[in-house]
Amino acid sequence: MTDLFEMGSVGPYIWGAYGVTAVALVLLAVFSLRANKSAAEMVDRMRPKRRKKSDKEQA
Amino acid sequence: MHKFANPAQFNRLADRILPWAKAILAATLLYGLYLALFDSPPDRQQGESVRIMYVHVPAAWMAMFCYMVVAGASFTEIVWRHPLALLAGKAAAPIGATFTALALITGALWGKPTWGTYWQWDGRMTSVLVLFFLYLGYMAIWRSMDEEEKAGRAASILALVGVINIPIIKFSVEWWNTLHQPASVFRLDGPTIDGNMLWPLFTMAIAFKAYFVIVFLYRMKLEINRRKISVLRMSQVNG
Numbered sequence: 001m002t003d004l005f006e007m008g009s010v011g012p013y014i015w016g017a018y019g020v021t022a023v024a025l026v027l028l029a030v031f032s033l034r035a036n037k038s039a040a041e042m043v044d045r046m047r048p049k050r051r052k053k054s055d056k057e058q059a
Numbered sequence: 060m061h062k063f064a065n066p067a068q069f070n071r072l073a074d075r076i077l078p079w080a081k082a083i084l085a086a087t088l089l090y091g092l093y094l095a096l097f098d099s100p101p102d103r104q105q106g107e108s109v110r111i112m113y114v115h116v117p118a119a120w121m122a123m124f125c126y127m128v129v130a131g132a133s134f135t136e137i138v139w140r141h142p143l144a145l146l147a148g149k150a151a152a153p154i155g156a157t158f159t160a161l162a163l164i165t166g167a168l169w170g171k172p173t174w175g176t177y178w179q180w181d182g183r184m185t186s187v188l189v190l191f192f193l194y195l196g197y198m199a200i201w202r203s204m205d206e207e208e209k210a211g212r213a214a215s216i217l218a219l220v221g222v223i224n225i226p227i228i229k230f231s232v233e234w235w236n237t238l239h240q241p242a243s244v245f246r247l248d249g250p251t252i253d254g255n256m257l258w259p260l261f262t263m264a265i266a267f268k269a270y271f272v273i274v275f276l277y278r279m280k281l282e283i284n285r286r287k288i289s290v291l292r293m294s295q296v297n298g
Contacts, residue, residue: 007107010172017111017165018096021118025270028157032277039284046291 066283069143073276080276084269091266094259102256109256111169116244117264119162121271122190123225125155128275129197130222133215143279145211146286148218149201150278154271156194162187174238182231183239186224193221207289 007014095113102109132148135141166184167177178184197214204210232239243251250257 007110008101010106010108013108013168013172014096014110017114017168020164020168021114021161024157024161028154029270029274029277032274032281036277036281036284039281039288043284043287043291046288046295 066143066287070280070283073280077273077276080269080272084266084273087262087266087269091259091262094262099259100255105173108169108172111165112256113259113263115162115165115169116260117267118158118165119187120264121267122155122159122162122187123228124268125151125158125271126190126193126218126221126225129155129194130218133218136211136215137219143283145207145215146279146282147275148197148215149211150275150282152194152197152201153278154274156191156198158267159187159191159194163191170238179238181237181239182235183228183237186228186231189224190221190228193217193224197221207286 091113095110099110099113101107128151129148132144132151136144136148163184166187170179171177197218200214200217201210204213229242231237232241244257244260252260
């Protein structure tokens with residue numbers, strides 16, 4: 001297990017590269033998804049609501 | 060092409076693509092990480108540090124690919140006035156900037172154990188840094204103007220001018236003395252890299268491409284929703 005992390009003394013560089021890549025890509029994806037979700041909710045809130053027709057009107 | 064100018068049609072297409080892209084990302088990322096970290100052999104000269112290549116090189120490819128998407132969208136907007144082209148460029152730019160930053164950071168982390176330095180002002184590294192600034196400039200122009208169409212037009216012109224940097228990045232290792240090795244994958248006479256390293260490299264490249272498709276489609280949806288919000292606001296103001 002220690003070998004896996006040390007990788008011949010260059011472990012910190014390797015895990016650093018993979019770690020920073022993972023963090024950056026996850027943050028970008030989460031931010032994009034959340035921003036899209038809240039924008040979609042806002043569109044739904046702002047859209048003029050269609051009034052339900054009453055039974056009388058339907059008749 | 061104008062078939063997908065309709066946002067509803069675009070959203071339907073995106074919803075069909077997204078599950079496939081997510082499945083491809085999950086499969087290639089898991090397999091690619093296994094190959095890159097555990098299965099591929101250490102390099103004869105670089106030793107274990109060669110494993111950084113499997114994130115650094117695909118990130119650098121994606122940095123250039125995303126820029127071509129931004130430039131292609133800008134060209135489409137300027138020539139054909141495609142309604143979604145501007146949004147496509149705007150959606151792709153932050154993804155490209157992220158990949159460019161990752162190429163620079165992982166390159167520095169690879170450079171230290173391999174060359175003994177994090178940074179050198181050589182042709183390849185400097186031109187990739189210029190690419191990062193082009194992305195920042197493109198995004199800054201979008202934010203700097205209230206009128207979206209004007210901002211988009213100015214950003215598109217910058218993106219098209221900046222295309223000149225792409226061949227400079229590609230051929231910098233041949234034109235100038237540099238610490239980077241010459242091209243070893245995309246060559247006319249075939250790749251010079253060993254198959255044991257080529258396979259994880261391509262697997263990770265496919266994973267990064269699938270990631271791009273997913274985030275790009277969500278960001279396109281986001282830009283379409285933002286446009287809807289501004290239209291709804293205008294209609295509320297106008298009564």
